[in-house]
Amino acid sequence: MSISRLLLQNLLPMFKELFSFELKTGFKKWSTQIYFMVFLALGILIGLASTGAFDTSTSDSILIKNSSLAISRIIIGMSGNIMVLINGIMMISIMATAIQKDYAYNFHGLLYTTPITKSGYFFGRFIANYLISIYVFCGLLLGYFLGSLYGLGTPQMGPIHLLNYLWPFLIFTVANTLIIGSIFFALTTLTRSTLASYLFCVILLLLSILSDSILSDIENKNLASLIDPFGNYALKQLTEYWTAYEQNENMVPLSGILLYNRLLWLGIAIICVAFTYFKFEFNQFLQPFSLFGRKKSLSEEVYAQSHKSLEEILNVQKDFNWMAKLKELFYLSFFEMKRIIYTPFFGIIAFIFGVLMIVISNYMKSMYDAESIPVTFLMAELAEEGLSFFLLLLIIFFSGNIVWRERENKIDELIGVSTVSNFNLMFSKFLGMVWMVVIMQLFSNFICIAIQLYKGFYTIEPLTYLKFDLYHLPYYLVLIGFCLFVQFVVNNKFFGFFLVIVPVILLPILYNYLEMRDILYSFNSNGPQLPYSDLNGFGQILYSYTIVKSYWIFMVIFLLFVALLVFPRGKEKGLIKKYRLSKTSFKVKHTIGLFLFLFCTIGIGGFIYYNTHILNKSYTDVEIEKMRVDYEKKYKYLEKIDQPRIVSSDLKIDLFPDKQSWTVDGEFYIKNKHQHPVDSIIIKFPNNLDGNYSYRKMELERSGKEIFNNEKIGLKLIKLNQPLLPGDSIKLDFNYTFAPKGFSNSDVVTDIVKNGTFFNSDNLPGLGYDSDSELSENDARKKYGLKPKPRMAKVNDQKARMNNYISNDSDWIRFQTQISTNDNQIAIAPGYLQKEWKENGRRYFTYKMDSPILNFYAFLSADYQVKKSKWNNVNIEIYYQKGHEYNLDRMIASTQKSLDYYTKNFGPYQHKQVRIIEFPRYASFAQSFPNTIPYSEEIGFLTKVELDKPEKIDLPFYVTAHEVGHQWWAHQVIGGNVQGSVLMSETFSQYSALMVMEHEYGAPAMKKFLSYELDKYLRGRTRETKNEMPLMFVENQSYIHYNKGSVVMYALKDYLGEAKLNSILKKYLDQTKFQEPPYTNSVEFINLLKKETPDSLQYLVKDMFENITLYENYVKNLSYKKAGGKYEVKLTVGSAKYRVDGKGKSKKVPVADYIDIAVFGIKSKQFPEGKELVFQKVKMDKPEKTFTFYVNEEPLQAGIDPYAKLIDRNVKNNVHDFKSQPAKVNLDEDEKSGGAGVKVTVNTGD
Incomplete structure (x- = not known):
C-alpha cells in the first residue's frame, strides 16, 4: 500500500x-x-x-x-x-x-x-x-x-x-x-x-x-x-x-x-x-515559545509580596480615615501603572512607537517633497498623530487586561475579601491607566527632542510639548473611563473590546455617511478644531474645547459611578446579581457623586446646545443645499437686471483681535457704465445665517423704495426714485460689525483671531445677483428639479466676458483705507502707507493706492517683525512671526529675481513695493493681492531649504516667484468670467515661476519639479467629477491649470525657445493689460500663439491646448559596441499617441511628433541624470524607429523624452540602461504597426 x-x-x-x-x-x-x-x-x-x-x-x-x-x-x-x-x-x-x-x-x-x-x-x-x-x-x-x-x-x-x-x-x-x-x-x-x-x-x-x-x-x-x-x-x-x-x-x-x-x-x-x-507538538508540558522568558504569574507575585513574618503582621496598624484611603488609592494606582508598563506588550509598543517616530520624522513634508523644519509644535503635532493610534490600542487592551486580570489569575476572591473599597479598586485602575498615558506622552516628548537635536535643530520649546500633552490628555481620560466602564459591566473581555470599538470607530463611520456631526453625541468629540499655529497658539478653540471636554469627562465619571453599582466583586456574573452584591457598598457619598456628575453632564450639555443650536444655528449639508435652491428659485430673475459698477472703495476698518470682532464703515462709488438708465440696485452682502453680523447701514445716497431686504441670505433690492443715467455715479454707504457669539458645532472663525487676522474683500458688500450662491452640483440640481449648470460660461460667451473672473460687479477701482488694530500689532492693506499713529491704546494706519486695482484685496493684522530689502526702486518687505526667520532671504531673493525676470521679459512692474505677510496655518496657500502677498506659515516660512542639494525643491523660492508672477498675470492681464481664463493667470504664473527657478537652479533641477507636476495632473484627472477639459477651456480645475499647465508651458518653451515664448507672452500682455470689458479670453491668446508658431509645430498647439493628448513613449531595444575609438549605439524607441475625451476614454491617433532622444554617460554631481552624450529632437513619424549614434564615451543609459516633457502615464520606460533589455510594452495590435521603423544614423563623435 x-x-x-x-x-x-x-x-x-x-x-x-x-x-x-x-x-x-x-x-x-x-x-x-x-x-x-x-x-x-x-x-x-x-x-x-x-x-x-x-x-x-x-x-x-x-x-x-x-x-x-x-x-x-x-x-x-x-x-x-x-x-x-x-x-x-x-x-x-x-x-x-x-x-x-x-x-x-x-x-x-x-x-x-x-x-x-x-x-x-x-x-x-x-x-x-x-x-x-x-x-x-x-x-x-x-x-x-x-x-x-x-x-x-x-x-x-x-x-x-x-x-x-x-x-x-x-x-x-x-x-x-x-x-x-x-x-x-x-x-x-x-x-x-x-x-x-x-x-x-x-x-x-x-x-x-x-x-x-x-x-x-x-x-x-x-x-x-x-x-x-x-x-x-x-x-x-x-x-x-x-x-x-x-x-x-x-x-x-x-x-x-x-x-x-x-x-x-x-x-x-x-x-x-x-x-x-x-x-507545534502534542506535549502538555511543553513550554510556550517566548522572547522574554517565563515570568511569575500574578498569584505567585502577590504571594511573594504578601509573605511576611508573624511579627510584621502583628505590627500592622489599621487606619480607615479619608487620608489613608487617599494614600491607598494612589498606592494602588501606581501598582496598576507598574503592572502595565512592566509588561513586554507595553515595552514593545513603546519601542515600535519610537521607531515609527524616527522613520516618519523623515517624511515631515509639505509640497513637492519639501521637508519641514522640525520646529517644536510640528514635532509635537506629529507625535500626537502617531501616539493616538498606539494609545488607543493600549487603552483598549489594558482596560480589559486590568479589569479581568484578577479573575484570569484566580485571585479575584482574595481581592474580593480585602478591605479595599470598590471605589478605590475601580479608580485606582483608572488612575493607573492615566499614569500610563502620561508616561507615553513624556516618552514621545523625549523622542521628539532627540530627533530635533539629531537634525541639528536646537530651538527646543519644552513648554510647547507640555501644552500639547495637557491639551490632548482629556481625550484619553474620556477614552479610559469609557473602556473601563464597558469592561466592568460586560461578562466577556473580547465582547467588551468590541463594544468599545462601536462608539470609537464604527459610529463615526456611520455619522460620516449620514452627515451627522453634532458634538453632543459624537463620542469624545473635541468640538470645533483648529491646527496649532506659532502666531496664534491653540487660538480661540480653547474655550469651546474646555467646555466640550468637561461634558464628556463628567459623562464618563458618571458612567464609572454607575459601574460601581455592578462592580464585579466575587463570582456573580449577571448585572442584577452584581448589583445586589455591590449596592451595600454604594454609600450616600457615592449616590451624591453619581447625581452630581449626572447633573453636571446635563448642565454642560445644555450649555453646549445653547451655543451650537441657539446662539449659532447649525445647518446640515442638506439644509444648505435647500437654501441654495431656494435662493435660486426666488431671486434668479434678478440676474437679468443690469447693474452699475463699483469704481471706488474708501473704507474705515477697526479690528478687535482680542474679541474676534471687526467693524467696517465704508463707502463705494458706483457708476452706471451701461448705455441705458439703471433704476434698480441689487446689493449683496455677507449672509447672516449664523447671526454674527450686525448691520447698521446699507443705503444709497439717492432715495428709493426698498423692495426687499433679506439679511439672512445677504440680499437687498432698491428701486430708485430717480434712475441712474449712463455715466452717472452715486455713493453706497455701509456700516456693520462682525462679532461671533459663543461657539458653533463645527465651524471656527479664522478671519479675525488674536494674532494673525486675515480676511479679504469677500466680507464686504457687492452689487448684483450672486450666481456663486446657487447649487453647483448637477446631480443635486436634478434632485431639486433644476436645470444643469455649467461650471463656467463658454469661452466666447460675450455677456460673461463683460465681467472678469474675479469680480462681477467691478472692473478697476480706486482704493484707500484706514485700518486700526491693537497697539502691539501691525495692520496691513493694499496700498502705500500714508500715515501711522497711536490713539487710545490702538494703532492706526492709512493706506492708499496710486493707480486702479481689481476689486480684490485683503486685510491682515498681527504682532509682526519686519525684514526689508529693495530691488531697484521697489521696496520689498516681509512681515513675519518672530522665530520664523529661516527662509526670509530665499523669499527676498526670489522676489528680486522674479521682478528682474518678469520686468525684462514681460513688461514693467506697476507698483513701488512688494509685501509678503505671514498668516496662521489655518490655510495652506499664498495669495497675490495688489502688491500684497499673504503667505501661510506652513508652506514657506517653516520649510527646510537645502541649497547644497540641487535635487531638492526650494519651495519658498518657487511659491514666492509664482505669487509675484500674479502681479502681471491677473493684476495686469485678467480674463473674462469664462472657460480658460485661469490659463492666463495661474498657468502663466506657473510658467513664470518655472523660468525663475530654472535660471536659479539650472534645467536638470527642473526634472523633479515637473515629475511632481505630471504626477499631480495624472492623479487629479482620476478624481474629476464632471469632465476633464483641455487646457484652453479649463474650468478652474487646479490639476489642469496648475499641474498640467506647468508641464505644457515648459514643453512649449522647449519647442519654441524661451525668448520666442516670452515675446509671445509680452505681446499678449501689451494687447490686454488693464483691459476694460469685454475681457480677454484664451481664444485670443491661442490665436496669437498659432500666429507666432512655425507650421511644423502647429500640432503642438492642438495637442497641448485644444485637446487632451497623452503619450506612451518607450525604449524597445538598445545596445552598444566599441567601434574604433568610439562607441556605436543602437537605440530603438517607440511612441504611441492618444486623444482622450472628458470622461477619460482614449483613442489612438497617428504619431508625427518631434520628440527628444538622448544617450547618457556617467552620472556625477555636475550631471545628476548623466552626461548628455547625445541629445536631439527627432521626428517620430512611425510608431517605432531605430537610431544609430557614435559617441566618444561609454554610454550608460538611453531613451526617448528623457525629461518627461510630454504627458506620459508611464515615464519609467522612457529611459533604460544598457545592462539589460527593456520590458515589452503591451500596445493594441493596431498600435504595433510599423515594425522596427526607419533606421537613422547620426555621428556625434566630433
Missing part, C-alpha cells in the same frame, strides 16, 4: 472530523453571528449611502458604485488603517485562539491523550476557523450588494456583474484573511497567548502609517506598496492614473506591483503556518 493511500486513510478522516466539529461549533457561537451581522449592517449602510438612499447632500460624480475598482476600495477601506483594530479583535477571537483556547481552558491535557493526529488537529482547527472568518467578512460584501441595489437604474449604478464583486473578494478579502489570520494563528499558537497577536495589530498599524508616509514621495511608491499587507497602496499605485472611464470599465488586474504584494504576503503567511506546524 502506498504512503499516499496510508495518509488518506489515516489522516483525512481525522481531519474531516475535527474540521467538521470546529466549523459547526464556530457557526453556533453567538459572537460569530454578531460579527457577521455587524459587517452586514455596515455594508448595507455604505451601499445605501453611496447610492443616495439617505437625505444627505449630493455631489457630482461620474464614477459608478459597483465597478470592480469601487468594490475593491470598499473592501480594502474596511480592512486597513484604524479598522485594523476591529478586524484584529474579531480575527484574534476566531483564528488566533483556534488552538490556544485548549490551553486557556486547561483542556489540552485531556485532548492530547486521545488518538488524534497532529496534522488533522492542526489543520482542522486552522482551516475551519479561517472559513468562519471568511464567512464573517462575507457580510460586508453581501451588505454592500444589497444596499447598493437601491441605486439600480440611476447613473450611479452600472450593470450588475457578479465578477465585479467576486474578484475583489477573492484577491483582497480571501487573501487578506489568510495573510492576517495565519500570522495571528501562528503567533498565538506558538506563544499560547493573544498578546503577540495584539502586538501584530500594532505592527499592522505601523505598516499602514509608514506606507502612507512613504507614498507621499513618488520615488518610494514600490516600497510603500510592498510593505502594506492589505494591498491598499499596491492597488492605489496600480490604478493611480486610471481615468473615470477606466475606473468604471476595467477589472482590477492581478498584475504588476499588486501581484508582487499578494505573492510576498501570501508567502509570509504560508511560511508562518508551516513554521508553526513543525514547531
Whole structure:
C-alpha cells in the first residue's frame, strides 16, 4: 500500500472530523453571528449611502458604485488603517485562539491523550476557523450588494456583474484573511497567548502609517506598496492614473506591483503556518515559545509580596480615615501603572512607537517633497498623530487586561475579601491607566527632542510639548473611563473590546455617511478644531474645547459611578446579581457623586446646545443645499437686471483681535457704465445665517423704495426714485460689525483671531445677483428639479466676458483705507502707507493706492517683525512671526529675481513695493493681492531649504516667484468670467515661476519639479467629477491649470525657445493689460500663439491646448559596441499617441511628433541624470524607429523624452540602461504597426 493511500486513510478522516466539529461549533457561537451581522449592517449602510438612499447632500460624480475598482476600495477601506483594530479583535477571537483556547481552558491535557493526529488537529482547527472568518467578512460584501441595489437604474449604478464583486473578494478579502489570520494563528499558537497577536495589530498599524508616509514621495511608491499587507497602496499605485472611464470599465488586474504584494504576503503567511506546524507538538508540558522568558504569574507575585513574618503582621496598624484611603488609592494606582508598563506588550509598543517616530520624522513634508523644519509644535503635532493610534490600542487592551486580570489569575476572591473599597479598586485602575498615558506622552516628548537635536535643530520649546500633552490628555481620560466602564459591566473581555470599538470607530463611520456631526453625541468629540499655529497658539478653540471636554469627562465619571453599582466583586456574573452584591457598598457619598456628575453632564450639555443650536444655528449639508435652491428659485430673475459698477472703495476698518470682532464703515462709488438708465440696485452682502453680523447701514445716497431686504441670505433690492443715467455715479454707504457669539458645532472663525487676522474683500458688500450662491452640483440640481449648470460660461460667451473672473460687479477701482488694530500689532492693506499713529491704546494706519486695482484685496493684522530689502526702486518687505526667520532671504531673493525676470521679459512692474505677510496655518496657500502677498506659515516660512542639494525643491523660492508672477498675470492681464481664463493667470504664473527657478537652479533641477507636476495632473484627472477639459477651456480645475499647465508651458518653451515664448507672452500682455470689458479670453491668446508658431509645430498647439493628448513613449531595444575609438549605439524607441475625451476614454491617433532622444554617460554631481552624450529632437513619424549614434564615451543609459516633457502615464520606460533589455510594452495590435521603423544614423563623435 502506498504512503499516499496510508495518509488518506489515516489522516483525512481525522481531519474531516475535527474540521467538521470546529466549523459547526464556530457557526453556533453567538459572537460569530454578531460579527457577521455587524459587517452586514455596515455594508448595507455604505451601499445605501453611496447610492443616495439617505437625505444627505449630493455631489457630482461620474464614477459608478459597483465597478470592480469601487468594490475593491470598499473592501480594502474596511480592512486597513484604524479598522485594523476591529478586524484584529474579531480575527484574534476566531483564528488566533483556534488552538490556544485548549490551553486557556486547561483542556489540552485531556485532548492530547486521545488518538488524534497532529496534522488533522492542526489543520482542522486552522482551516475551519479561517472559513468562519471568511464567512464573517462575507457580510460586508453581501451588505454592500444589497444596499447598493437601491441605486439600480440611476447613473450611479452600472450593470450588475457578479465578477465585479467576486474578484475583489477573492484577491483582497480571501487573501487578506489568510495573510492576517495565519500570522495571528501562528503567533498565538506558538506563544499560547493573544498578546503577540495584539502586538501584530500594532505592527499592522505601523505598516499602514509608514506606507502612507512613504507614498507621499513618488520615488518610494514600490516600497510603500510592498510593505502594506492589505494591498491598499499596491492597488492605489496600480490604478493611480486610471481615468473615470477606466475606473468604471476595467477589472482590477492581478498584475504588476499588486501581484508582487499578494505573492510576498501570501508567502509570509504560508511560511508562518508551516513554521508553526513543525514547531507545534502534542506535549502538555511543553513550554510556550517566548522572547522574554517565563515570568511569575500574578498569584505567585502577590504571594511573594504578601509573605511576611508573624511579627510584621502583628505590627500592622489599621487606619480607615479619608487620608489613608487617599494614600491607598494612589498606592494602588501606581501598582496598576507598574503592572502595565512592566509588561513586554507595553515595552514593545513603546519601542515600535519610537521607531515609527524616527522613520516618519523623515517624511515631515509639505509640497513637492519639501521637508519641514522640525520646529517644536510640528514635532509635537506629529507625535500626537502617531501616539493616538498606539494609545488607543493600549487603552483598549489594558482596560480589559486590568479589569479581568484578577479573575484570569484566580485571585479575584482574595481581592474580593480585602478591605479595599470598590471605589478605590475601580479608580485606582483608572488612575493607573492615566499614569500610563502620561508616561507615553513624556516618552514621545523625549523622542521628539532627540530627533530635533539629531537634525541639528536646537530651538527646543519644552513648554510647547507640555501644552500639547495637557491639551490632548482629556481625550484619553474620556477614552479610559469609557473602556473601563464597558469592561466592568460586560461578562466577556473580547465582547467588551468590541463594544468599545462601536462608539470609537464604527459610529463615526456611520455619522460620516449620514452627515451627522453634532458634538453632543459624537463620542469624545473635541468640538470645533483648529491646527496649532506659532502666531496664534491653540487660538480661540480653547474655550469651546474646555467646555466640550468637561461634558464628556463628567459623562464618563458618571458612567464609572454607575459601574460601581455592578462592580464585579466575587463570582456573580449577571448585572442584577452584581448589583445586589455591590449596592451595600454604594454609600450616600457615592449616590451624591453619581447625581452630581449626572447633573453636571446635563448642565454642560445644555450649555453646549445653547451655543451650537441657539446662539449659532447649525445647518446640515442638506439644509444648505435647500437654501441654495431656494435662493435660486426666488431671486434668479434678478440676474437679468443690469447693474452699475463699483469704481471706488474708501473704507474705515477697526479690528478687535482680542474679541474676534471687526467693524467696517465704508463707502463705494458706483457708476452706471451701461448705455441705458439703471433704476434698480441689487446689493449683496455677507449672509447672516449664523447671526454674527450686525448691520447698521446699507443705503444709497439717492432715495428709493426698498423692495426687499433679506439679511439672512445677504440680499437687498432698491428701486430708485430717480434712475441712474449712463455715466452717472452715486455713493453706497455701509456700516456693520462682525462679532461671533459663543461657539458653533463645527465651524471656527479664522478671519479675525488674536494674532494673525486675515480676511479679504469677500466680507464686504457687492452689487448684483450672486450666481456663486446657487447649487453647483448637477446631480443635486436634478434632485431639486433644476436645470444643469455649467461650471463656467463658454469661452466666447460675450455677456460673461463683460465681467472678469474675479469680480462681477467691478472692473478697476480706486482704493484707500484706514485700518486700526491693537497697539502691539501691525495692520496691513493694499496700498502705500500714508500715515501711522497711536490713539487710545490702538494703532492706526492709512493706506492708499496710486493707480486702479481689481476689486480684490485683503486685510491682515498681527504682532509682526519686519525684514526689508529693495530691488531697484521697489521696496520689498516681509512681515513675519518672530522665530520664523529661516527662509526670509530665499523669499527676498526670489522676489528680486522674479521682478528682474518678469520686468525684462514681460513688461514693467506697476507698483513701488512688494509685501509678503505671514498668516496662521489655518490655510495652506499664498495669495497675490495688489502688491500684497499673504503667505501661510506652513508652506514657506517653516520649510527646510537645502541649497547644497540641487535635487531638492526650494519651495519658498518657487511659491514666492509664482505669487509675484500674479502681479502681471491677473493684476495686469485678467480674463473674462469664462472657460480658460485661469490659463492666463495661474498657468502663466506657473510658467513664470518655472523660468525663475530654472535660471536659479539650472534645467536638470527642473526634472523633479515637473515629475511632481505630471504626477499631480495624472492623479487629479482620476478624481474629476464632471469632465476633464483641455487646457484652453479649463474650468478652474487646479490639476489642469496648475499641474498640467506647468508641464505644457515648459514643453512649449522647449519647442519654441524661451525668448520666442516670452515675446509671445509680452505681446499678449501689451494687447490686454488693464483691459476694460469685454475681457480677454484664451481664444485670443491661442490665436496669437498659432500666429507666432512655425507650421511644423502647429500640432503642438492642438495637442497641448485644444485637446487632451497623452503619450506612451518607450525604449524597445538598445545596445552598444566599441567601434574604433568610439562607441556605436543602437537605440530603438517607440511612441504611441492618444486623444482622450472628458470622461477619460482614449483613442489612438497617428504619431508625427518631434520628440527628444538622448544617450547618457556617467552620472556625477555636475550631471545628476548623466552626461548628455547625445541629445536631439527627432521626428517620430512611425510608431517605432531605430537610431544609430557614435559617441566618444561609454554610454550608460538611453531613451526617448528623457525629461518627461510630454504627458506620459508611464515615464519609467522612457529611459533604460544598457545592462539589460527593456520590458515589452503591451500596445493594441493596431498600435504595433510599423515594425522596427526607419533606421537613422547620426555621428556625434566630433
